[in-house]
Amino acid sequence: MFSNPLKWFRQTLSLRLTLWYSAIFVVSSLVLFAAAYLFLANSLCQKDHEAILGKLKDYQAQYQAGGVIALRNEIKFQKYGGKRQEYFVRLAGPHNRTLFLSLPEQWADFDLASLEGNHPSRQTWIHLKARDDENILEIVSLRLKDGYILQVGKNTETREEFLESFRGIFLGVMLPVILLGFLGGHFLSSRALRPIRQLIQTVQTITATGDIEARMPDSPSSDELGELSRLFNRMLEKIEALIKGIKGTLDNVAHDLRTPLTRLRGTAETAVQTPDDPVAWREALGDCLEESERILTMLNTLMDITEAETGTLPLDKAQVNLAGLLEDILDLYRYVAEDKQITVTNDFPEELWVTADENRLRQALANLLDNALKYTPAGGRVGVKAWEAGQQAFVTFQDSGVGIPPEDLPRIWERLYRGDQSRSLRGLGLGLSLVKAIIQAHDGQVSVTSTLGVGATFEIKLPK
């Protein structure tokens, strides 16, 4: 998986999700930090300004109390009074000539002479840049009553240092944040994608080993991916059932075909070993042809049954007049019934519509009528009825035949099952299985009731 990192990088959904997650995480932290930084810088600046203005007011008060002298003394006192000086103070004459200037010693070198060129108005902040570094001196000016100009300023160095250390902290924090975002993203995406990886693994197992019994581990979650894995498992179960059905049928078909093939082979072998006897040969060839015809019919019927049972029989469904089909079939079997002197009665309306594959349904109905006529002795009766009730259509075939012994009843639908009475009659033992398969493929039901010696009634129930 990691053999080609670049490919892996581009291809894995997990990594893309991780990157997205960490990108969003990092961007939101950035925004948060930026907001905090701006707020902090702003409030620090405001605090400095307030302090400067406060100082200015102090000096103004001094000035009002004792004039320029008092102010000067006060500043001098502050400058040399041992107290650490924190402010820049400048007193200028009415023409902005510097009379007195005090700058804390530890401060950088500012081009203070340039202040003389300015004609400051009240409340204008002057930003003076240091000559050799980034320090800025913020100065506010006040014009005193007699034209003197008082300016008080403060170095932004402390503030900048503070903000710089804040930025430093921010950078220091950002690295772990990115890492955390990446790890968190990786954790979340790999957790979210776990079912998909399991799906891939399961499919790989199945395609590699052909082991259709492989399943996804049970997922307790009820989210979409949990639902997907449950659905996937259900699909596998269905496929497994179908495959087993097909395998089973294949085994059965192979088994069922072996018997007639053995007969075919036997006949041919005997004929080959018979010395010159064209009549016997012709007879044997005829047997072979008939037997192969039987095998073909059997194979086709078995295929039909299997397809109908596994749901792979293509049904060309349309509105079909069931009564019309019954008429056709009765017509088809008219001579057969006449020959056996069986009275066929019918009782159904002229129109009875169902949704079905016409040919398949005809086949099923024909088989049931064939069955009824076959097991009814000469001179008997067969009744065909059809009606509708609610959303269902019913058809019954009632014969006055030999009936079916109770122990045979559940088995008559099995492939190739032939009850004792039926062994002597023509047939493959597939007719009823085919009927059942076709009717069930139409979502219908077929059932039988029988009294031995009295007859049997087959009933078909079809959704309309």
Place this chain on the structure above:
Amino acid sequence: MRVLVVEDDGKIASFIRKGLEQAGFAVDHAADGEDGLHLALNEPYDVAVIDLMLPRRDGLSLIEELRRKQVNTPVIILSARRSVDDRVKGLQTGGDDYLTKPFAFAELLARVQALIRRAGGTENPTRLVAGDLVMDLLAREVIRGDAKIDLQPREFSLLEYLMRQAGRAVSKTMILEHVWDYSFDPQTNVVDVLVCRLRTKVDRDFETKLIQTIRGVGYVLKPS
């Protein structure tokens, strides 16, 4: 009459060839789709019998190519697939008839002849004659020798079909198709029963039996 047989299985090809030659056809055989296409494009055939599963070019694409090049030789498709869908697909592609394997040769022959008749325009006789058996299609009367035979509608259609195919075997499936218009074999003995009834009426009282059974194949009406 020339027939082209495109079939890759040697045994099947040879039995079709022998049978058709016995029936008086000149037969060419191609063992794969490309050869078949080449022959069909360059020689005038009256009918082509084409298998679907062929090496080099499958039957459907062969037929498609023929029709695209405006070659309208009637085609009978041979196929091991028997589903309705496959049949429909074959006929839509340009096949004129469809026969599933395994098949009775008699059926193939009958279908080849039917296609040739259809291509040559249908002659519609009003009277069919087989030996001393005469069928008047307009009056719907059947007379054998001097005796008029009463037939029921299905019996009449069956006899008509046998007389039209006189001398040629017809299978049960073909009878079901022609007499009842059934396209599937409901695995019944209805055909045998009908033939039996017809025999009783047509043959029982006569020395010469016209309707004969060919075991494993079907029935044939043979005017002696």
